[in-house]
Amino acid sequence: MRKIHVGLLAGAAAAGAAAWWFGDRAPYPYAQRWLLDLPLPMLGAKQLDAVLDPRPGERILEIGPGTGLQALHVAPALGPRGGLDIVDIQQDMLDHVQRRAQDRGIDNITATRADARELPFADGCFDAVYLVTALGEIPDQHAVLGEAARVLTPQGRLVVGEFFDRHWIPRSRLRRMADSHGLRMTTHRGPSLAYLARFTAGG
Numbered sequence: 213m214r215k216i217h218v219g220l221l222a223g224a225a226a227a228g229a230a231a232w233w234f235g236d237r238a239p240y241p242y243a244q245r246w247l248l249d250l251p252l253p254m255l256g257a258k259q260l261d262a263v264l265d266p267r268p269g270e271r272i273l274e275i276g277p278g279t280g281l282q283a284l285h286v287a288p289a290l291g292p293r294g295g296l297d298i299v300d301i302q303q304d305m306l307d308h309v310q311r312r313a314q315d316r317g318i319d320n321i322t323a324t325r326a327d328a329r330e331l332p333f334a335d336g337c338f339d340a341v342y343l344v345t346a347l348g349e350i351p352d353q354h355a356v357l358g359e360a361a362r363v364l365t366p367q368g369r370l371v372v373g374e375f376f377d378r379h380w381i382p383r384s385r386l387r388r389m390a391d392s393h394g395l396r397m398t399t400h401r402g403p404s405l406a407y408l409a410r411f412t413a414g415g
């Protein structure tokens with residue numbers, strides 16, 4: 213009898229842990245920010261440059277910048293006539309990026325606290341939008357993709373980076389979701405477990 217009780221308890225605990233692992237959609241905790249500065253395989257600066265191809269003068273949006281690992285690399289590439297907007301649901305993350313940008317003399321980043329499911333920007337105002345290990349964390353990824361498609365210029369680029377963690381989106385699933393918003397995959401780097409994929413609006 214005792215064995216059955218222990219078995220039931222262990223099963224309930226495992227089910228609870230699994231429900232949390234797969235179901236939790238809280239934003240990445242700021243208290244664990246130091247982990248975000250560790251570059252992930254296949255999602256480094258060189259790979260991002262190759263897939264996003266940021267150019268001087270462009271206006272680009274990053275959704276979910278965390279502590280700025282990608283933002284602090286991309287913003288300088290846009291030059292003084294271009295700029296990087298960053299949107300995050302956590303003000304602590306935005307403040308962190310702005311402090312680091314200031315320390316490095318980067319002055320073309322504009323931070324806005326917002327939910328990616330409802331972007332506070334006009335239609336067609338960005339040359340590119342990118343998210344790295346952020347999309348899977350946001351409940352309702354269709355809403356985010358729809359918003360990204362809306363704020364992109366007609367030939368704009370969307371780049372999504374995903375890594376095999378509990379919020380991972382397999383590349384084939386992302387492709388199907390993006391397709392339904394008129395975003396076509398034009399290139400990708402890395403295996404489905406750790407990839408950067410580029411989509412083009414309107415084509």
Ligand SMILES: C[S@@+](CC[C@H](N)C(=O)[O-])C[C@H]1O[C@@H](n2cnc3c(N)ncnc32)[C@H](O)[C@@H]1O
Pocket residue numbers: 238239240248249275276277278279280281282299300301302305326327328329343344345346349350351
């Ligand atoms: C795992 S971190 C990724 C940070 C960074 N891109 C990197 O690779 O280091 C995900 C980020 O998405 C943000 N985020 C989560 N939900 C969001 C939402 N609904 N709208 C905007 N940002 C959100 C989190 O606050 C966090 O900064």
